[in-house]
Amino acid sequence: xxxxxxxxxxxxxxxxxxxxxxxxxxxxxxxxxxxxxxxxxxxxxxxxxxxxxxxxxxxxxxxxxxxxxxxxxxxxxxxxxxxxxxxxxxxxxxxxxxxxxxxxxxxxxxxxxxxxxxxxxxxxxxxxxxxxxxxxxxxxxxxxxxxxxxxxxxxxxxxxxxxxxxxxxxxxxxxxxxxxxxxxxxxxxxxxxxxxxxxxxxxxxxxxxxxxxxxxxxxxxxxxxxxxxxxxxxxxxxxxxxxxxxxxxxxxxxxxxxxxxxxxxxxxxxxxxxxxxxxxxxxxxxxxxxxxxxxxxxxxxxxxxxxxxxxxxxxxxxxxxxxxxxxxxxxxxxxxxxxxxxxxxxxxxxxxxxxxxxxxxxxxxxxxxxxxxxxxxxxxxxxxxxx
Numbered sequence: 001x002x003x004x005x006x007x008x009x010x011x012x013x014x015x016x017x018x019x020x021x022x023x024x025x026x027x028x029x030x031x032x033x034x035x036x037x038x039x040x041x042x043x044x045x046x047x048x049x050x051x052x053x054x055x056x057x058x059x060x061x062x063x064x065x066x067x068x069x070x071x072x073x074x075x076x077x078x079x080x081x082x083x084x085x086x087x088x089x090x091x092x093x094x095x096x097x098x099x100x101x102x103x104x105x106x107x108x109x110x111x112x113x114x115x116x117x118x119x120x121x122x123x124x125x126x127x128x129x130x131x132x133x134x135x136x137x138x139x140x141x142x143x144x145x146x147x148x149x150x151x152x153x154x155x156x157x158x159x160x161x162x163x164x165x166x167x168x169x170x171x172x173x174x175x176x177x178x179x180x181x182x183x184x185x186x187x188x189x190x191x192x193x194x195x196x197x198x199x200x201x202x203x204x205x206x207x208x209x210x211x212x213x214x215x216x217x218x219x220x221x222x223x224x225x226x227x228x229x230x231x232x233x234x235x236x237x238x239x240x241x242x243x244x245x246x247x248x249x250x251x252x253x254x255x256x257x258x259x260x261x262x263x264x265x266x267x268x269x270x271x272x273x274x275x276x277x278x279x280x281x282x283x284x285x286x287x288x289x290x291x292x293x294x295x296x297x298x299x300x301x302x303x304x305x306x307x308x309x310x311x312x313x314x315x316x317x318x319x320x321x322x323x324x325x326x327x328x329x330x331x332x333x334x335x336x337x338x339x340x341x342x343x344x345x346x347x348x349x350x351x352x353x354x355x356x357x358x359x360x361x362x363x364x365x366x367x368x369x370x371x372x373x374x375x376x377x378x379x380x381x382x383x384x385x386x387x
Contacts, residue, residue: 164185
């Protein structure tokens with residue numbers, strides 16, 4: 001009997017003192033009809049054994065020296081079709097190269113010029129349900145369509161000339177197209193077009209983080225990141241990442257996912273309304289450590305960016321992924337990933353490397369990511385997250 005009692009005590013100690021599943025320590029509240037998910041710094045998986053998120057690289061497209069089709073000057077965007085074929089746009093060469101899922105070169109689309117199917121500054125790629133390639137030319141403001149075999153289908157006129165929208169992403173919907181980008185004369189972020197490229201609606205206001213003058217200018221050059229789901233729901237965060245992810249349903253704000261963090265303001269900025277003065281101060285040792293130096297008409301900005309988003313995605317299992325970089329010094333940034341469950345509860349932050357990628361541009365249906373890496377030479381890297 002004593003042996004049995006001792007065994008029960010030992011088993012009890014093992015059950016109650018052994019590794020336990022961490023409980024979420026955040027809160028959920030409703031404010032003006034919007035659900036606010038407040039996450040602590042520590043994620044649910046932070047005390048979990050083997051809870052880290054890691055990357056497994058699979059493919060590299062691009063070389064420092066080699067065949068011409070693998071040499072890039074400035075990779076602007078990446079897209080992937082339903083078979084896993086990869087399109088890589090080069091804005092300097094003004095052409096798009098197509099590779100198969102194993103990275104073998106297939107063909108080149110487009111060339112420099114102003115004619116149909118030619119480019120002046122190719123900048124954005126997208127795909128429709130027929131696997132036609134959609135190409136936006138930033139300088140000409142035109143959209144070109146190419147078939148799967150690379151043949152030119154059509155090119156629009158410069159329909160953005162009167163709209164003054166600087167798109168950073170194009171989504172294809174059942175009704176037409178959605179541009180994600182900030183207009184020069186407004187604060188709306190999403191711009192919906194019908195099949196004939198008529199603007200039907202602009203929705204969702206940008207909310208400023210800190211300095212309105214700086215953000216109005218810099219958002220033209222530094223696009224934010226978002227997920228446009230098939231059901232029309234939108235998940236969105238800001239390039240200057242302020243620890244918030246916004247969820248919209250039917251274009252109305254439904255949820256905000258927030259996380260406590262050591263970095264509260266993602267940047268600091270000095271505004272100069274005397275541009276000549278700012279130009280002369282570029283070499284001043286006082287500003288040598290600044291990584292932001294922007295010059296506009298009658299205004300200039302010097303500053304430091306502390307935290308940026310480099311791609312927001314939702315995986316097949318519902319988990320939300322936000323790739324971020326944090327400043328360690330002017331030339332050194334830690335690249336990592338935040339992982340949330342489908343409800344927005346913070347699971348884990350994991351460091352993935354230093355100065356790892358420029359941007360994570362897209363993801364295919366198998367959760368394979370496609371990133372632009374500009375270190376040493378321009379290339380496209382593919383990888384998976386493992387956890």
